[in-house]
Amino acid sequence: MKTVACVIQDGFAPFEFGVACEAFGLDRSEDGVPNFDFRVVAPRAGVVESKVGFSVNVENDLAFAYEADLVVFCPIPSAYWSRIDPLLIALARDAVERGAWVMSVCSGSFILAAAGVLDGRRSTTHWMYAHRMAEMYPRIEIDPDVLFVQDGRIITSAGTAAGIDACLHLLRIELGAELTNRIAKRMVVPPQRDGGQAQYVDRPLPVHASDSLAAVADWAVQHLREELSVDQLASRALMSPRTFARRFKAEFGATPAAWLVRQRIIHAQRMLEGTDWGLERIAEECGFGSAAVLRQGFSRVLDTTPTAYRARFTTAA
Incomplete structure (x- = not known):
């Protein structure tokens, strides 16, 4: 895995977007960790508004993502769940068909669901949205109780910090435990929370x-x-x-x-x-x-x- 595309659109969630940038976009060569060619992409290059009142200028459209080894779909607002951008649907289908790694964080899973690439697969999303996804896409086996799910080369994760766990899980597959532990140490997070752990606990x-x-x-x-x-x-x-x-x-x-x-x-x-x-x-x-x-x-x-x-x-x- 050498190239990573992080997909955002209007209404993106800053934390989850930052997780992808932190996991795959930073230069950690001084720690002996190989760098990725990491780029933020959007359906249309230009200004993209976040959900909390600021915007970012995205220089890349989706062209890079069609060649990336990993495509990360960041969360999208609920207003878009029933009308996913056709450009994102086409990208998700292409990434799965050509065997790239595909990851969704939180409600980014609704893009994969709309593309049909989760049909017949086990997946997850934020526990608050699981029932809605089950209603909209009954062919998907949704587990609302876990941090993340890997089915083949598709990884779906729950909300917020679970995105960190999913990213570290993939890095461990690609780089091994030792290098991933170095990344986790720099991020000041636990090096491993199993995907099967509960999304939320009684006493966080x-x-x-x-x-x-x-x-x-x-x-x-x-x-x-x-x-x-x-x-x-x-x-x-x-x-x-x-x-x-x-x-x-x-x-x-x-x-x-x-x-x-x-x-x-x-x-x-x-x-x-x-x-x-x-x-x-x-x-x-x-x-x-x-x-x-x-x-x-x-x-x-x-x-x-x-x-x-x-x-x-x-x-x-």
Whole structure:
């Protein structure tokens, strides 16, 4: 993936637009991250109004997007959902047909839906808009409870910060875990929130810092090699297992077991990229116990094998 087109139109949302610019448009060569040829495009070059009272001057029409390796569709106002610009519909269809990566953030999914490229596919959008999309496009399998969905080379994400997660997910596929972690560190965001996590949680922020389970989660990440159980983690949090599991799901948007599997996969990715260790040793270091269990985790979560992943992303001498 070398070229990225970010598509906006009148009424675009500044935050989600900024997410795409931050993820794919900045020069991070000093961190060893390859740069993308990133361009903002619009159905018609010129002034494009945002939804909050300012405008940007877009120099490029959609011509560049027809050759881009990734086309990102930013959110569009609800007033446009039932009358999507035909130019955007044509672009979405072309990008999917030629096998480019296609990503929508929040209500940008309505462009893909109108183009018919989501028919028969699993996708998501902001949870507040999911019911409307289901009514308008009954052939789409819409999951309103997740951060993002990848179906083939199409990625749809929920609103606002979920766009960051979707971008990092794609960067991890293209660049590997180590370089993506460098990008996340510069962005000052968590390097990985699994797409299957909830769009919203019961307690997005703890009332008191001491009320958060972050310290227990940090401890778990440092002890992935060990056999961690909900009972053990609950004990460290001074809670009953049932209360801990409920509170953990509310704070992190995933069960402790699912969260631990994801952390172990991330740890394994980094070791596959940066060491020449065998699979048995990596599996032991990550807490999987055996290479067979490691392979099962990779197949289920990443849809690939550890060996294939290493062949693509290894940086070990």
